[in-house]
Amino acid sequence: MDRSKKSSQRRRANVNIHDVARRARVSIATVSRVVNRIPSVDPELAKRVWKAVDDVGYVPNTQARALVSGRSRILGLIVSEITNPFFPELVQEFENLAVAQGYEVMIGSTNYNTERTESLIRRMLQRSVDGVAVMTFGIEEELVHTLVDHGFPLVFVDAGPELPNVRVLKVNYGDGIREAVQHLAALGHRQIAFISGPLQMRTAAIRRDAFRNAMAELGLTVPATSMVEGKHTMESGKAAMEQLMKTPAPPTAVVCSNDMTAIGVLHALDETTHQVPKDISVVGFDDIHLAQFMLPPLTTVQMSCRDLATAAVEALRAGIESDHPKFVQREWPIQTRLVVRRSTDFPRGSLPAQSKVAAKGAARPATSAK
Amino acid sequence: MDRSKKSSQRRRANVNIHDVARRARVSIATVSRVVNRIPSVDPELAKRVWKAVDDVGYVPNTQARALVSGRSRILGLIVSEITNPFFPELVQEFENLAVAQGYEVMIGSTNYNTERTESLIRRMLQRSVDGVAVMTFGIEEELVHTLVDHGFPLVFVDAGPELPNVRVLKVNYGDGIREAVQHLAALGHRQIAFISGPLQMRTAAIRRDAFRNAMAELGLTVPATSMVEGKHTMESGKAAMEQLMKTPAPPTAVVCSNDMTAIGVLHALDETTHQVPKDISVVGFDDIHLAQFMLPPLTTVQMSCRDLATAAVEALRAGIESDHPKFVQREWPIQTRLVVRRSTDFPRGSLPAQSKVAAKGAARPATSAK
DNA sequence: TAGAAACTGGTAAGCGTTTCCCGACTCTTC
DNA sequence: GAAGAGTCGGGAAACGCTTACCAGTTTCTA
Structure with missing residues (x-):
């Protein structure tokens, strides 16, 4: 009708x-x-x-509009895996901001798979995106090359090729990780271990170095056995923790390169008699949504999705819409900070009970658990 | 150069x-x-x-192609909230399937916000999607109307308007929930509580009814105090469990309308002396990725994302590409089944130790924990 | 009051495809 | 050897929009 x-x-x-x-x-x-x-x-x-x-x-009709104007008003967003809880949050923020600016976003995950990534880029090319944000936290060389060749504005995290149309989100891992280490040290921990991500992933190496530096600043040494390489997955975190417990002098605290690893650590400990945080303190990195839902809720270094997304969208827009793209800043800083929850505490028997409260107060910075 | x-x-x-x-x-x-x-x-x-x-x-050039052919080869996918762990998994599957068929997918989350939803639909219209899958598990009337008016193929979950271009994914909640109830009953539970979702959400009401029926089939009664309405969130699950524990005869097992609720229950119990599963058994629904990462890993009714996504994409394609869209089946069935993990066990002291193994074997169907 | 400047709004040329229609060519077949 | 059937490939017309260019009006200045 x-x-x-x-x-x-x-x-x-x-x-x-x-x-x-x-x-x-x-x-x-x-x-x-x-x-x-x-x-x-x-x-x-x-x-x-x-x-x-x-x-x-x-x-x-957007198609017609795009056809004649040459701009699709679509932003590409490439992440590692959408099922990793860190990313949906990023995606959400990114999308909100992009939409507010009149852009649509085309999301794709590499799943660490070259073939998939190539097809993804081809798809983005075909839809003629106006720019792409590569938020994979790991440089995949070929990906970079293919993208760079096509000349549209690009945003990377941590590091990217030196090209006029490329912007880089510089995450300040140092600050957050230093806060974490100082927090643990203030609680009385001295044997602090670190479970890194896969070291060929640039971000993993940077995080590890930040940990080392923070420890060195406090005059704390890190024996080789206290640095374990994981894979940024729960499974690898579990395995790494099991390995750490076998060492002659097991750590009283563990800092992890991301939250999933920390969750794996929690699982490993759950299968032993060790309790978190009474026997071992655990610190994560990222502050994924899930972190606060763990038992106990995870103390972690927060890297704000919103900050990341905002910077990415703005950097992209600057590259697309500016009349003088060359003069747009290349580096966009991103802060990190510690969020203290319940997975960290004094090492067992380290302090007399009555001084606990004071020390606790001192050792716990900005406890904004949400 | x-x-x-x-x-x-x-x-x-x-x-x-x-x-x-x-x-x-x-x-x-x-x-x-x-x-x-x-x-x-x-x-x-x-x-x-x-x-x-x-x-x-x-x-x-896809734009030009779309302009002249009238098909954008873009599928819309509307979910409730991308940050709810259930959805990224669905999105991933949906995307894989869509891409395999040569479609791009445009994702949007309503966040239960009317304004946002309207803008989302407008955006989809503008990009002239070829069809839309509405996987929100809750009918939002206005959304339906706006979409239906535009005549493109639509897929809903559970229920949708009686229109030629509309397909419905009929989830068989009954089977999975019956399995869950029977599993608990076989373990020896008699006092089984249910925490529902918000009852104005259609899917929540259906799940609750499925629970009631399953209980009735076993001749078990459910006192009114054992049916609590939650909101499908962790917080509401926690609150509901606290309420349940205050009742005169607290349940020995709790079935939840979704996994996030169950996780909330776990948290509530963690703050008491009750242990899961020794004191109380907990069953979730959905089988989100996270379920297996909980402590203890959650026994839950699985609703397969892959099945859901496959059916959605196929139903959409049928509506778009078929020469006789009218003859395409309207209802697409989706199965559910119980996945037994570690959050369910015998009620305390119900069975003598030596018979446990046998009973356990009997009570635990297809233990495919992943 | 004439002429220039400032505004408005219309005409038409694309943007890169798909696809209809038709002509040219190759085979058959008588 | 010519006519009819069957292939193949090209010309050109959309698809819905933006925008350069231009023409008509109005307003301002000398």
Whole structure:
């Protein structure tokens, strides 16, 4: 009863700019100008056009728009794996910001798979995205090359090629990790171990170095057996912790390169008689949503998704919309900070009970657990 | 050195079909036919064209294609909240399947927010998606209306309007929940409580009814105090469990309407002296990834993301590509089944130790914990 | 009051495809 | 050897929009 209107074949275009023009008794050029808010149109006329738009229910066709303007108003977002809880949060923020700026976002996960990644890039090319944010936290060389060749604005995390259209989100791992180490040291820990991510992943190496430096600053040494390489997964975290417990002088605290690793550590300890935090303190990194849901809720270094997303979208927009893309800053700083929850405490028997409260207060910075 | 080629203004189109045509010394029509694998082209000629395509690095422009063909080859996917761990898994599967069929997917989350949802639908309309899967597990009436009016293929979960272009994924909650109840009953539980989702959410009501029926089948009664309404969140699960423990005869087992609720229950119990599963057994629903990472790993009713995604994509494709969309089946069944992990066990002291093993074997169906 | 400047709004040329229609060519067949 | 059937491939018309260019009006200045 309603769809008989225009069913020449299968669904064809809805109403178009001509319908609006006819109804408002103006040319299509004027409609276009009104819709795009080009100020040279008489306000009265504009009002008439808007009314017509409303009356006929006109929605501009993005494909046509993109075709003629050369910009798709789509931003690509490449992450490692969408099922890793860190990323949905990032995606969400990114999407909100992009949409607020009139962009759509095309999401893809590499799953650490070259073939998949290549197809992903090809897809983005085909849809002619206006720019791509690569938030994989690991440089995958080929990916970089393919993308760079095509000349559209690019954003990487931590490091990226020295090219005019590339911006880099510089995460300040040092601050957060130093806070974590100092927090543990203030609680009385001296034997602090570190479970890193896969070291060929650049971000993993950077985090590890940040840990080493923070320890050195406090004059604490880290025996080789206290540095274990994991894979940023729960399983690897569990395995790493089991290995740490076998060493002659097991640590009283463990700092992990990401939260999933820390969760693995919690699991490993759950299978022993050790309790967290009474026997061993655990610190994660990322502050994924899940961290606060663990038992006990995880003390962790927060890397704000919102900050990351904001910087990424802004850097991309700057590259796309600026008249002088060359002069846009190349590096965008991102802060990290410790969030203290319940997985860290004094090492067993380290302090007399009555001084605990004071020390605790001192050792626990900004306890904003959410 | 390379980009001087064609930089009339800001980045303009790369190579186009004309370039290929020129190089292969054919018309653009032929190139189009070759690229679209229309069989009426002489194989030799086709080979020449493919070579030209390769030589000049031609990538068809999707916008133009979409403009003329009227199909964007984009599938819309609407979920409730991408940060709820259930959804990324669904998104991933959906995307894989869609891409395999040559579609791109446009994801959006409603966040239970009407305004946001409206803008989302407007965006999808603008990008002229070929179809939309609404996987929110809750009917939001306005959403439905807006979508339905536009006539493109639609997929809903559980229930949807009776319209020719609408397909419905019918989840068989009954089977999985019955398995869960029988599992608990077999272990010896009689006082089994249920924490539902928000009951105005259709899926929540269905799950609750499935629980009631399963209990009735076993001749077990459910006192009103053992049915608590939650909100499908961790916080609400925690609150509900606290309420349950205050009742005169607290349950020995709790079935939850989703996993997040169950996780909340775990948290509530963690703050008491009750242990899971020794004192209380807990069963979730969904089998989110996280479920197996809990302490203890959660026994839960699995609703397979892959099944859901597969059905959604297929139903959508059927609506889009079929010559006779009317004859495509309206209902697509989805199974559920129990996955037994470690959060369920005998009620304390219910069975003598020596018979445990046997009972356990009997009571634990298909223990495929991953 | 004439002429220039400032505004408005219309015409039409693409943007890169797909696809209809038709002509050219190759085979058959009588 | 010519006519009819069957292939193949090219020309050109959309698809819906933006925007350069231009023409008509109005307003301002000398």
